[in-house]
Amino acid sequence: MPTLPLPYDPAALATAHGTPLWIYDAAVIEQRISEVASFDTVRYAQKANSSLAVLALMRQHGVKVDAVTAGELHRAQQVGYTLGSDDVVFTADVLDDDALEWIARHRIPVNVGSPDMIAQLAAAGIDVPITLRINPGFGHGHSQKVNTGGESSKHGIWHDQIPACLASAKTHGLTVRGLHMHIGSGADFKHLSEVAGAMVTAAQTFAQHADTLRVVSAGGGLPIPYHADQPQRIDLDRYFKVWDDARQTIAGITGHDVELEVEPGRYLVAESGSLLTRVRSVKQSGSKHYVIIDAGFNDLVRPSFYGAHHHITVHGPDGQDLGAGSTCDTQDAIVAGPLCESCDVFTQEEDGTVVTRALPRATAGDLLVLHDAGAYGMAMSSNYNSRRIAAEVMLKDGQAHLIRERQSFESLTQFERVPAALHADTVKA
Ligand SMILES: Cc1ncc(COP(=O)(O)O)c(C=O)c1O
Incomplete structure (x- = not known):
């Protein structure tokens, strides 16, 4: 699929808000609303x-x-x-x-x-x-x-x-x-x-x-x-x-x-959203090449849950789309996340079979965008592995508005209680 240019500068947003980061384009939602x-x-x-x-x-x-x-x-x-x-x-x-x-x-x-x-x-x-x-x-x-x-x-x-x-x-x-x-x-x-x-x-x-x-x-x-x-x-x-x-x-x-x-749910919001992530590691395991990003199924669960497909683009640290142009250097890669679960893979089929995707050759530090992630993305995210819920940005009238702060570490444990009997540092003999 010829990739449309992103409606935002991924490098600038990654610098301003960190990754992983949800980004929604309000204009796309407005367009979809008008269509129904x-x-x-x-x-x-x-x-x-x-x-x-x-x-x-x-x-x-x-x-x-x-x-x-x-x-x-x-x-x-x-x-x-x-x-x-x-x-x-x-x-x-x-x-x-x-x-x-x-x-x-x-x-x-x-x-x-x-x-x-x-x-x-x-x-x-x-x-x-x-x-x-x-x-x-x-x-x-x-x-x-x-x-x-x-x-x-x-x-x-x-x-x-x-x-x-x-x-x-x-x-x-x-x-x-x-x-x-x-x-x-x-x-x-x-x-x-x-x-x-x-x-x-x-x-x-x-x-x-x-x-x-x-x-x-x-x-x-x-x-x-x-x-x-x-x-x-x-x-x-x-x-x-x-x-x-x-x-x-x-x-x-x-x-x-x-x-x-x-x-409708998906129709109104899916295409407005993308998940901006950072490539943290690339590695070879036997014949397989892995691109490991800083988002997991705790952020976007659809691929692990139903083998859902999301279009992927890779960008240099300066935001440049590495797949744009005719001389793109591609590599068959498995895109995976950081979670301690084997199914934390964004390129898999419905039955869990891990598959490769031909992607522009990525290196650690590049940015990777999972597209069409505005529906059942953030809404299904969780704190698994005590990872914080990612921040969200909405593009509206030429500005990128932060609409959800990245979750704080304090709020991860805010509602938990440790019984007094467990306060002692060691178990009495
Ligand atoms: C009752 C009901 N209405 C609407 C929807 C939205 O579905 P979709 O996002 O596929 O449009 C759902 C999704 O589960 C639903 O259960």
Whole structure:
């Protein structure tokens, strides 16, 4: 894939903020938001990237938000979303104590992912509008780790339980105002039309039992081209048309307008983000050449978790792209991180097989950029090996704003306690 020039100077940002460093280009997020504007509601699945500055940008552009935990509700509130309005919907398969407390306190609409949740809301005295997340009985996805439908998926309410859920909601005095499916057909339009067809069938069943259906949500799952050899971007006009046709059919069934929502995470943020890292070591092990960087799967877990592919560029210490130009000196390399885990490798397949990538020849001190890392990157990072959560920068209006400081060592242990009995330096005989 011809690499576009980075929208930033990697050397300058590495010097200013250190590495590893997350960098997001706000202009890319703004562009993606504008591309899905045909839907009545764009609801950002903040699990993809819940950094406050990203949420604030979404809010500025009229994007609503979903939250899957009380923590995500807290984040939405922090950037000014109004809890208790349609701006923020809670979507989950279970309700934990924190979630129940927040939903009760702020009267947050809930997208219910299991029948038990209806009775549990009622038992907690919570009277909020609900939607039903339906598992249509089939899924999609290259691996079970990302499949969100069918019998082997834990998500959603099985499609034949819609009448029972409507009856339960009625008994408990809750209004069901919508149906939701998140199956993630991506750019597979044949599959997508099956999902939309399943939504129409679900709406027919709904309409036989209640007249409160006002909104259908297509969920998320819009893909982005991570791979060089991937077909072009998803045809969003076609994607919208499949769902709009379904919406119109459903409006015909219900006899009134029905709103159409979409709930993307990855599509809005993935391509805006990159992870800037420093090459710390290059070494040869038998026939294999390793490039070891200062980011690990505690920073970006997608390659270790699902064998996800991220485009990689290598830059000299001055920031120059070593792959630019026609006379680039390449080498087949395995790119790995610093963690004490064999799977801490950025070039691997879904089954964990380590593979090489033809990259410009790197030396210690160079910079290495993992591209398209704005979704499920920082949001999935951890403190494994007691590594600090990396800093984040957002490029906006020609400036690089620090939006998250690198975590301090103090905060790594902030909430831990050592019992008094362990304070003595030695064990008594
Ligand atoms: C209910 C729901 N909606 C939306 C999304 C966002 O998916 P994506 O980032 O693929 O668009 C997810 C992702 O897991 C989800 O579970």
